[in-house]
Amino acid sequence: MPVIAVDAMGGDFAPEEIVKGVADASLATAIECVLVGDEPRIQAVLDTLSYNPAHIRIHHAGEAVGMQEHPREALKSKRDASIRVGATLVAQGQADALVSAGNTGACLLACSREFRTIKGVRKAALASVYPRHVDHPDQDQLALLLDVGATIRCDAVDLVQFALMGSAYAQRVSKVARPRVALLNMGIEPFKGGDVLAEAHERLAAMPAIQFVGNVEGNDIAKGIADVIVCEGLLGSVVLKFIEGIADVVNDVASNAVKQRLVWRLGMRLLSRGLREVSHLTDYAQYGGAPLLGFEQLLVKAHERSRAHAIANAVKLAAKTVRDGITAEIAAAIQAAR
């Protein structure tokens, strides 16, 4: 069983919700988790929970990087920060992957310092799943979007590498035999979006290893045209946050409608199951987190607001990704494309 290091001190609800998520995972799975953080605080939380001690280890780290701290300065001054110690454990082979809901910048920086980059990969990418329309019941309800924030600006070669990594991930983890890959752009024409996107389009279209379906626009993201959508980190992050916000908007609209008229209230009651499904589908807690691709070791970055359920799912995702040998698959794909 894979060993997953979990940054117990990272996230808006750390350490309580992180420890609770790990405790839940310890009862439901045989995954071994190493909680990295302030041991007495972690144990105090564990004492109040149902857990299986056989599946939980604690590795003490005396410091933590706050959510508002500057990543570089925080990691420089806090040598015993939980995220740094967690990344070191993974780099040393004492754990197979790292899960953190902490400061995203600090997570990426710690990983880039401790992890080894896959040979040939220039930049790492955070890959997140999002809900999309399906054409048939067997189709996966989720598609992959990368990068969602690891690399703010990219060139054409970076985007091509993201496409290779995303395709390999979708093949292994989402079990899509030949994933359709698209480039997020402001128009479907190959020359649109500027030099970088046009060059990326050209390179991807010439690549037989990838089933490239061309550019997609914003309104196509949820239509299910592609299994993997590639974009630079800034754009991906905006899109992801927008999708997350939909659930909140739907809930707000529904609750306002309920207050307005009795007929609307009845209508909402009839629609409630569907609304719950929309909410469930767009809930980041269901997906666990976003894997950071491009390193020989793996980080699953959970949402900062993650609660126990999201952390437990992030742990399961990390274990599945390790079991599926995703980093080896990516390395092979990059090597073949060179």
Place this chain on the structure above:
Amino acid sequence: MSPSKPAEHSGRAARTGWVEVLRARRPRRAAAAPPPVVYRWDLDKTYLKSDFESLTKMMRVPFERAEDKIDEPGVVALMRALRASARAEGRRVFVYFVSASPPQIGRAIREKLALDGVEIDGIVFKDQLQHLVRGRFRFLREQIGFKLAELLKARIAAPAGAAEYLFGDDWESDSLCYSIYADVVSGRLDHQALGEILVRLRIDPARLVEIRALARKVPVEDAVRRIFINLERRTPPGRFRSFGARLVPTFNYFQTALVLHEEGMVPLAAVVGVGHSLIDRATYTRAQLRNSLDDLVRRGHLLRDDPPLRRDLEEAGVLPSMVAQGTWSQRLWRRLRRRRPQSARGPAPRPAVAIDYPKLVDAWLASGGRPGDAS
């Protein structure tokens, strides 16, 4: 007739030398035998993995044969080791079961114990049928009163000075019942307070009178050393804090064996035996056993985190070997640390606290007859 001279004054003494004389003069002191020890066990969820989750499964239990019954992982190895260890020390040892199960399952239980090679000195069941026939319906569901009365009866019959270790689980009332019993026997809980607790627990009046009479008869001595609660349903261990350090909630019998080893009740070989039993029969890995040991240390139930103990367990194949793990510098550091005599590390022993029974009982009642949060 003149009284015969004692041997030391006879002429034979002079013939056998001074050594013999001195030996004969001094009244021969027998080597002090260690005090007897009594192990009292609950049956279901402590010794046996009884399945009461559904009515169908519960109805099946009385009809199960001995070979169908499944013991909790590691418990058989521990029970055997407890008796063997006591015998090796020349200590009198008694093993009893007190169970609220009906006596109709007695035959299968005795056969199961025989199959497991566990010797017992007695087993008490709750005669549900008799209560049913006599129309004492309140007695049917009531457990604390029954167990407390049986434990007190057994204590009155036990040899003087016997130390006791109690084993139960987190499904019903073992933690509360055993703690009340231990405090009645030690004299920490007076008759007045006991009566109030029993009333609060809504014990049947007839049973209450019986328990009070037994409590007056029981010799006062601090007999109960430890109460082990098998966390079969994974109750948060923090809920047992208010029971004090005497009560040790354990997640598996490897943890129980470790505490008993620290108490000097079983040798290291027994801990190794229980560990191997978990590896062989319960799909535990060595890493999981190490995690269990670490958990026990963190929760403060193992007062000394002994590096030699860990090394011995590693060598016995119960814990994963740390030799090959980590970078070369970490491995070197570990080797150097092992050579250096170390003081045992571990959390400070938890101070003995007086149990706030009214609060505990309220929490117990509020949680529907399970260990509630009384903190």
